[in-house]
Amino acid sequence: MGKVFTLLVIVSVAIVAVFIGKRLGQPDEVLRVPEREWFGTGEERKDDTKIEPFTIAVPEETLKDLRRRLEQTRFFEPLEDAKNFQYGFNTNYLREVHKYWLTSYDWRRQEATLNSFKHFKTEIEGVKVHFIHAKPPAGKYKRVLPLLLVHGWPGSVYEFYKILPLLTDPLGSKFKPFGTTDVDFAFEVIAPSIPGYGWSEAPKKTGFGPIAAGRVFSKLMVRLGFQQFYCQGGDWGSIITTATAIIHPERVLGLHLNMFMASPASNPAIIVKMVVGSFLPSLAYDAGEAPKMGFGATFLNVIKESGYMHLQATKPDTVGFSLNDSPLGLAAYILEKFSSWTHPAYKELPDGGLTRQYTLDELLTNVMIYWTSGNIASSQRFYKECFADPNYEALDRAPVKVPVGAAAFPHELMEPQPKSIIRYKYHNLTRYTIMPRGGHFAAFEEPKLLATDLFAFVNDLHN
Numbered sequence: 001m002g003k004v005f006t007l008l009v010i011v012s013v014a015i016v017a018v019f020i021g022k023r024l025g026q027p028d029e030v031l032r033v034p035e036r037e038w039f040g041t042g043e044e045r046k047d048d049t050k051i052e053p054f055t056i057a058v059p060e061e062t063l064k065d066l067r068r069r070l071e072q073t074r075f076f077e078p079l080e081d082a083k084n085f086q087y088g089f090n091t092n093y094l095r096e097v098h099k100y101w102l103t104s105y106d107w108r109r110q111e112a113t114l115n116s117f118k119h120f121k122t123e124i125e126g127v128k129v130h131f132i133h134a135k136p137p138a139g140k141y142k143r144v145l146p147l148l149l150v151h152g153w154p155g156s157v158y159e160f161y162k163i164l165p166l167l168t169d170p171l172g173s174k175f176k177p178f179g180t181t182d183v184d185f186a187f188e189v190i191a192p193s194i195p196g197y198g199w200s201e202a203p204k205k206t207g208f209g210p211i212a213a214g215r216v217f218s219k220l221m222v223r224l225g226f227q228q229f230y231c232q233g234g235d236w237g238s239i240i241t242t243a244t245a246i247i248h249p250e251r252v253l254g255l256h257l258n259m260f261m262a263s264p265a266s267n268p269a270i271i272v273k274m275v276v277g278s279f280l281p282s283l284a285y286d287a288g289e290a291p292k293m294g295f296g297a298t299f300l301n302v303i304k305e306s307g308y309m310h311l312q313a314t315k316p317d318t319v320g321f322s323l324n325d326s327p328l329g330l331a332a333y334i335l336e337k338f339s340s341w342t343h344p345a346y347k348e349l350p351d352g353g354l355t356r357q358y359t360l361d362e363l364l365t366n367v368m369i370y371w372t373s374g375n376i377a378s379s380q381r382f383y384k385e386c387f388a389d390p391n392y393e394a395l396d397r398a399p400v401k402v403p404v405g406a407a408a409f410p411h412e413l414m415e416p417q418p419k420s421i422i423r424y425k426y427h428n429l430t431r432y433t434i435m436p437r438g439g440h441f442a443a444f445e446e447p448k449l450l451a452t453d454l455f456a457f458v459n460d461l462h463n
């Protein structure tokens, strides 16, 4: 099959070349974002701007229905000689997850944990937006800085449960981001669920992609009284907060990302650098920053790992239906990502390495958030809306002018781009850290490392 992959690589390179050629021949178009759109039911009306407290309380009926469905799971056998995750989630290990879910997993206990932070909802552009609002203890810190913290797919705000206490009360958590020096500031964190994810309502109309999310979250911050704030994000959270920083640079004091990409749309020099760099690294890159993976291998990796994305960017509702109907199917689909996106080598383990960084309780709680809110399909539509958005190309090429900190986790799904490349997109890169370990779900997996880098980034901007 090597030939097929070679062909795919050639086709991909050709597509990129055509794309670049097209871009080069066109004048820069400016990103124009409307002030407001309407994603609610029916005709546009005024938003109800009340901010209402919200408690997670899944009806008993939903839990009974879940049990019934789990008990009726129809399994199939993996291939005899495919003992790991090479064919996707191995069904041998899925049986263990199934057993744990039915016999040991306690949703009510998890629900109590989820409710340990304060949750709210408010309507923006016709959609009820859910968010966690976590504050430092009153009077304990000299400065309290507002932070918009945004998750991605297939995650949720639950990814932030371990990092939230570090951000809102580092002293109380005995967390010392600056070594022996005590921190004198803390973050007041607003962590919204992307509309269509978690407890945020799903948009009722087409067109809700990262640009709309970036605008809606900026409105959320202003509604809460924050005219200026910091942003942090990975996965969609990175693209959404980047959109916020482009649409409202006057509001974003600093943008910290644990996933980042400068596409050739932002500067054609990127593609030249990548191609030249794959033959003559020293010519294209600063010392020590050349990507480990060659150009061809990178494309191959993209093809191998991005099938889900193509599916979700084209026909999300078809696959969404099955996932919304089968809890174990949903768990397999979501948790396979927590395996290979945490470490690519975990594909070669019988259990996908899933419990090396996470517990089954944690993993299933993230799945439960999708299951009980019934929003897997709407979460997948976000891909379709992103790629269908006529404005997306303009977003992709628009420079980010606000100060940016980038935390490069080595086991990201795609090898993090070096500093000299992402500077083409993020013009004021004040911090770039190569992290010692960790993958895609940085906050969930390495909360201390991520929090340390965020504190350092913000501290540099302040002093």
Ligand SMILES: *[C@@H]1O[C@H](CO)[C@@H](O)[C@H](O)[C@H]1NC(C)=O
Residues within 6 Å of the ligand: 402, 403, 428, 430, 461
């Ligand atoms: C980058 O941001 C920092 C912090 O706000 C600021 O001091 C500096 O002037 C900015 N640099 C550029 C080139 O905009």
